[in-house]
Amino acid sequence: MASPREIRRRIRSVRNISQITRAMEMVAASRLRRAQNRVVASRPYSERLRDMIADLAAIEIDAEALAQFPLLTQREVKKTAAILITPDKGLTGALNSNILRRASRFVLNEAGGPVEIVAAGRKGRDFMVRSRQSVVAEFSGMGDNVSLDDIRPLVGVALSAFVAGEVDAVYLIYARFVNTLQQVPEVHQILPIVRPEAGAEGTYRDYIFEPNPAAVLNELLPRYIEVQVYQALLESIASEHSARMVAMRNASQNAKDLVSDLSLSLNKARQALITQEVAEISAGANVGR
Amino acid sequence: MADRLSVEIVTGERVVYSEEGVEMVVAPGADGALGILPHHAPLVTLLSAGELRVTKGGQERALAVFGGFMEVTGDRVIILADSAEHAEEIDLARAEEARARAAAATASGVADGDLQSAAASLRRATIRLRIGQRRGGRRGPGVGPGNNEV
Incomplete structure (x- = not known):
């Protein structure tokens, strides 16, 4: 058994770790709340925008006019691009590996061709670089307070590659926020735009x-893409914080258990030491007699 | 159909304005200001940067909007703005500062791309300032320049 001094040292270090994990848990919790609010606040805009496009979907567009809107053109998919949204940092439990596993499945099996990665977030970039995928652009260190303006360059990379015909489809890979305990990796096609079904109301309107x-469409369609990416980014920020919060809560709990285990062995060790000393003293006394 | 409009002004970050029973909206359309009254024909328009006025119960509210879309269907007006703020929210001191900075940047003649963005931010700052300054004086509904009602 380790000496009491060693055990005391371990207890101290475990306590220090648990202080840190508890602090990180609280930070993650407050940032999660903010991130959740932002997800909720951004929803009306994207819903209205989707409605608006659905309303306009009723407009007949013939093949000739369609060529004017490159974002709507369906081509045979040879090459795809994927916008991979991940956290910049670790300590998020299984979240990062879940997204990356989903992303590799997409790249290896589902894409059916070469995939160019646009990485938003350091973890995704590192992983894709390590596994020798082609990472064409990287955006990291965006922080929690992303705005629509911040993601414009990111979307721009994907849009221009698609319009130039370098890629034939663009996908979005991110962690959808379900609730605090559940974040689901999603793969979602954003380009070419699949026009939403026209609502019953929208069909007859003469705009x-x-x-x-x-x-109008030339402005509306890129905005639609931006909003989808923006929403995905906000969701993955919320996912990141909730995953970290849960991971840190578990870590704090483990530290607590460890401290109580260690305290028990400390007491045992101390007891054993005292017993031993008493035995030695009485043995010494016996010898002297 | 009611004789009032329901108006929603939404940006990527938040719902800026959401009211029922509005009498008139005057928006800065891409081709000039346009007024929307109840029973307007369905319309989709691009918005430019400028002042958006909403009249409800004889009271007029001014907002600064910068780009976006407006959709009018029946008696629903939905404005998806790139950014929007109420006149009362505009911090005049900061707007003035931003205007001065943008004016300086434009005057000093920086590189091409920068010049464009400097001119754009000068325009924005000027609009914010103008709308912000007017918040004190309330005017009657329907008077204003470039008000080509449809």
């Missing part, structure tokens, strides 16, 4: 366009 339909 006036200002300045003209093409100009």
Whole structure:
């Protein structure tokens, strides 16, 4: 058995660790709350935008006019791009490996061709670089307070690759936030845009366009992509914090258990030492007699 | 159909304004300001940066919006703005500061791309300032420049 001094030292270090994990848990909890609020706050915009596009989906677009909107063109998919959204940091339990496992399955099996990775988040970039995938762009260190403006360059990379015909489809890979205990890796196609089904209301409308339909759609469609990426980014931020919060709570709990185990062995060791000393003293006394 | 509009102004970050029973909306359309009254024909338009006015119960509220879309269907007006704020929310001192900075950047003639973005931020700052300064004076509904009601 280890000496009491050694055990005391271990108890001290485990306590220190548990202080850190508890602090990280609390930080993650408060950031999670903020991130959740942001997810909720961003929903109306994306819902309205989807409705608007659905309303407009009723407009007949013939093949010739369709060519004007490259974002709507379906091509035979030879090469794809994937926007991989991951946290920048670890200590998130199984979250990172779950996303990365899902991402590798997509790259190896589902994409059916070469995949170019646009990495948003350091973990995804590191993983893809390590596994020798082609990472064409990297965006990391965006922090919690991303705005729509911040993601424009990220979306721009994917959009221009698609419009230039370098890739034939663009996917989004991110961790969807279900609740604090559950985050699901999602793979979701964003380009070419699959036009949402027209609502029953939207079908008959004769819209006036200002300045003209093409100009409106040309603004609306990229915005639609941006909003989807933005929403995914907010969700994965919420996922990251909730995963970290749970992981840190478990770590704190483990530390607590460890401390109580160690205290028990400390007491035993101390007891044994005292017993031994008493035995030695009485043995010594016996010898002297 | 009611004789009032329900108006929603939404940005990526939040719902800025959401009210029922609105009498009129004047929005900065891409081709100039346009007024929306109840029973307007379905319309989708791009918005430019400028002042958006909402009249409800004879009271007019001003907002600064910067780009986006407006959809009018029946008596519903949905404005998806790139960014929007109420006139009362505009911090005049900060807006003035931003305007001065943007003006300086434009005047000093920086590189091409920068010049464009400097000019854009100058425009934004000027609009914010103008709308912010007007928040004190409330004017009657329906008077304003470039008000081509449809």
